[in-house]
Amino acid sequence: MSDEISPSSSNSKPARGGVLGKLRGYFIAGILITAPISITIYLGWAFVTYVDSKVTPLFPAKYNPENYLPFGVPGLGVVVLVIGLILIGAFTAGFMGRFFQRSWEGIMDNVPVLRGVYKALKQILETILAQQSNAFREAVLVEYPRRGMWVIAFITGKTQGEVQSLTEKEVINLFVPTTPNPTSGFLIFVPREDMVSLSMSVEDALKMVISGGIVTPPDDRPQDERPKNVVRSTENTSTEE
Incomplete structure (x- = not known):
């Protein structure tokens, strides 16, 4: 009788393990689905709330729709901010706008510390936002x-x-981001022939950096191109020669 009972008792453990394994898999899948959505919504809502809290109080009371409605209008400050930036851009494109910009830059040129900060920020933004700029558009x-x-x-x-x-x-400016915060990093100057261009998009490369290699984009290159682009160390190449 002992022989008949032992098989049934041994088979019950894998059954429980299988159920627990499935529950664990479902739990992880739930996290992978809800966490990115929740974090994205939270960050977006936090940004909208922050902008609204800074811009909405600047409205005159009679022009603030929240004073006439029984509920708040989320995103109103963001809309006003976008419209304001468009109007400022249109204003600076005219004669008076260019005159004001030249006058402001003339004032900033005479301020010892702030002029360096102003010129650096302006050059960085102009480089990144310019349509013809290639900054951060290729991963290597x-x-x-x-x-x-x-x-x-x-x-x-x-x-x-x-x-x-x-x-x-000929050397190229390269920004090497750090994990998990890609906004921090360092600048290096590398000869063009020492770089290896990646076919993956900048977004996929950033995902790989942020995740510390956990998220790895697939190799979408055609099959006939893969053997040709094997990366080898230049040190090993020179040694073999």
Whole structure:
């Protein structure tokens, strides 16, 4: 009788393990679905609430629709901010706007500390927002911090000025982001031939950096192109030669 009971008792454990495994899988799947949605909605709502709290109090009482409605109007401050920026852009495109901009820049040129900050921010924004700019529009692989180790970097522009004149080869400005915060990182100057262009989009490369490699985009290159683009260390190449 003991022999008949033991098989039934041993089979009950995998059954319980299978149920628990399925529940664990469903739980993880629920997190993967709800977490990105919840975080995105939360960040968007936090941004809208912050802008509304700063812009809405600037309305005169008689022009504020919230004084006439029994409920608040979320996003009203964002709409007003966007319209205001469009009007400012249209104003600066005219004669008076250009005159005001030249006068403001003339004032800033005489302020010792703020002029450097103002010019740097203006140049960065003009470079990023310009339609013809190639900044952060291509992801590449580069060997760093030593030969045989690779990092994902983003092209920010072609090196010019004193840095380029002091180097023998043509070098490119690369921004190497850090994990998990891609807004922090460092700038390196790399010869063009030492970079390996990636076919993945900038968005996919950022996902890989932010996740620390957990999220890895698939290789969407055609099958016949993959064997040709095998990345090898330049140090090993020179040794073999």
